[in-house]
Amino acid sequence: MEVFGDGHRLFIQSMMSRGMMNISEVKEVISECGLDVETEFKDKVVKFVRLINQHIGPINLEIRKGLEEENGQPYYILANTAETSISRLSSTYSPNELELFKKLIESIVENEDGKIGSLAAMNLTDKLEKKIGKEEAENFFNRLEDDRWIRKNTNGKISLSVRSIVELDQYIKDVYPDYVKFCSLCTKLCLQGRGCENCGAKFHIRCSNVFFNKQGSNKTCPEPNCRAPWGQVVIH
Ligand SMILES: [Zn+2]
Ligand SMILES: [Zn+2]
Incomplete structure (x- = not known):
């Protein structure tokens, strides 16, 4: 039976300072724990994280696993379970910056x-009541990119990172119910993915790749x- 100890504390500290960790970062920290x-x-890692979650659950924190939509890479993210609104970031960003972040999310979700x-x-700065340069x-x-809330791809296009998808998932669902789509395979929020021409269902790239790999050569819509x-519209 695993006992909560210094290793788990070290892991929580690393999580708090970085916000999220990829698998090799998780490996590094866990191996430092001996x-x-x-x-x-x-x-x-499943047992390790489960034990931590039992300890931090009462203070409304939870380590969750999520996948980066663009490349399917897994990450562990420290999420606040009590305050789902974006205003909980107010200790990090100014009110006007948060307004801009909201507008950014809105326009990403609507696209x-x-x-x-x-x-x-x-x-988007033109839409702010209090202008910023x-x-x-x-x-x-x-x-926002350094803090890993957003990602910029090689074409300079901005998307929400897995941190936003995991931590702001409820906020996005609550505020944009008419725009959000869910992956038909994993049922989670899906902003970047592939769509079916026939039924309009949307799938994460990774989820659909796993599905198609099992299917062989005659590909059909996963829905x-x-x-x-399968004559998908590629919309990533
Ligand atoms: Zn999916
Ligand atoms: Zn379909």
Whole structure:
């Protein structure tokens, strides 16, 4: 029986300072705790995180696993379970910055492909009641990227990172019920993915890849009520 100890505390501290960790970062921290990560890592990390969650649950924190929509990479994220609204970020960002972040989220969620161009993002500043300069806005977007709330791809397009998807999932569902789509395979929020031409269902890239790999050469839509020959609209 695993006992809560210094290793788990170290893991929580690392999580708090970074906000999220990828698998190799998790491996690194766990091995620093003296745990052998070479064998049965998956099983060990599940038990390790479960024990931590039992301890931090009463203070409304939870470590959750999420996948980056663009590349399917798994991450562990420290989420606040009590305060789902974006206003809980008010100790990190100014009210005006949070307004801009909200507008950014809105425009990403409303876009079918789940991302917006950097110019469009910059133009969101015009919609703010209290104006902020372009340079200030650019610095703020860089901070959001550094804090791993957003990602910029090689074309400069901005999307929400797995941290936002996991931590702001409830906020996004509550505020944009008419726009959000869910992956038909994993039922989770899906901003960037593939859509079916026939039924309009949307799927994460990774979820649909797993599905199609099992299917072989005659690919059909993963949606059980559709199953039309797969001629997907690629919208990522
Ligand atoms: Zn999915
Ligand atoms: Zn379909």
